Amino acid sequence: MTQNARDVPTLFMGSPHYAVTILETLVDNHHNIIGVVTQPDKRVGRGRKFQSPPVKVFADQLDIPVVQPGNLKRKSFNAQLEEMRPGLIIVAAYGKILPGYILNFPKWGCINVHGSLLPRWRGASPVQAAILHGDTESGVTIMKMDEGIDTGDVLSQKSISLDEDETSQTLMKKIAEIGAELLVNTISNYISGELTPIKQPDKGATYAGLIQKKDGLINFKRSAQMIERKVRALQPWPIAYFDWNGKNVKLFSAKILNTKQLAAGQRGKINKYPCIGTKTHDLLLLDLKVPGKRRLDGKVFLNGARDWVD
Numbered sequence: 001m002t003q004n005a006r007d008v009p010t011l012f013m014g015s016p017h018y019a020v021t022i023l024e025t026l027v028d029n030h031h032n033i034i035g036v037v038t039q040p041d042k043r044v045g046r047g048r049k050f051q052s053p054p055v056k057v058f059a060d061q062l063d064i065p066v067v068q069p070g071n072l073k074r075k076s077f078n079a080q081l082e083e084m085r086p087g088l089i090i091v092a093a094y095g096k097i098l099p100g101y102i103l104n105f106p107k108w109g110c111i112n113v114h115g116s117l118l119p120r121w122r123g124a125s126p127v128q129a130a131i132l133h134g135d136t137e138s139g140v141t142i143m144k145m146d147e148g149i150d151t152g153d154v155l156s157q158k159s160i161s162l163d164e165d166e167t168s169q170t171l172m173k174k175i176a177e178i179g180a181e182l183l184v185n186t187i188s189n190y191i192s193g194e195l196t197p198i199k200q201p202d203k204g205a206t207y208a209g210l211i212q213k214k215d216g217l218i219n220f221k222r223s224a225q226m227i228e229r230k231v232r233a234l235q236p237w238p239i240a241y242f243d244w245n246g247k248n249v250k251l252f253s254a255k256i257l258n259t260k261q262l263a264a265g266q267r268g269k270i271n272k273y274p275c276i277g278t279k280t281h282d283l284l285l286l287d288l289k290v291p292g293k294r295r296l297d298g299k300v301f302l303n304g305a306r307d308w309v310d
Helices: 017-028 054-061 075-084 126-132 168-191 224-233 298-303
Strands: 010-014 033-037 042-044 049-051 088-092 110-114 137-144 153-161 241-244 247-256 267-270 273-277 282-289
Touching (some): 033 054, 110 168, 137 168, 224 282
Parallel strands (some): 010 033
Antiparallel strands (some): 241 247, 273 282
16 A cells, blocks of 8 residues: 555754745645754854754744754664654754664655755755856755765756856745755655655765855955855855954955956945955945944945045
8 A cells, every 4th residue: 555645754854944944845735744853052142042943943833842952873862763753754954964873763764855956066055055156057856865975865856047146045045945845746756656766976976065154254366256156155144254454344245347457355446336356357345244333235335434445
């Protein structure tokens, strides 16, 4: 007798807003979500108050049991897994590598919703990497997880085109939405036996490492194109920045000009906007924020930045 995917006891593992979209779609399609595993609450902001991951906030609203293990290898979490007895685990941006005993625990294994067209951009930051490297196409892969880093067999994929002004924030939203829809259709066919996992090819494999806050620093000796991509790729976090008078100025939007009036790193004014030279072209700063002040349009920023040009 063919099993219905909606009847399989399913454990969901995820943390950010991206994962909420996928969990919400599973709930809306009446899948049997028996629990959620997410990252522990973290202290944030100047007040250092504890903040829960978006997935926990959503799960609490629906009275779905939530587990927040600090270490997946501890016996306490193993015992919780034994108690829940999931037949399937869905993983979407959980944020930690799963040990082998979890991968092999459910009858139907662990299924990951990955934000790239594997084998391109395996790793922690596939969405950012696609923008940083000027990809014109990205997408989502539904994959049966193994002990490698995003090397498991592919169940399904769907591609999307990137807009010229695409940011990681806009692309992540698109991928979450198409990934959620693709997941529901995929696990239905997978559980029913109508879908056979396909081994990933090694050819074309690339890796996207974890983005860190320090990666936001702009090097104006690089090309204007690379810098402009960086500005878009590092939104909503950590945000690209540069040093001005000992302060880290965050840059949210920039435009590449067809001029080369300024030397790399030299500040100037063009078309009433602040501008900085790069290796290849002048870069117009359209939207920026100085620490302690609100985010400003470049023209407005110049009104209070009398020493912008030396």
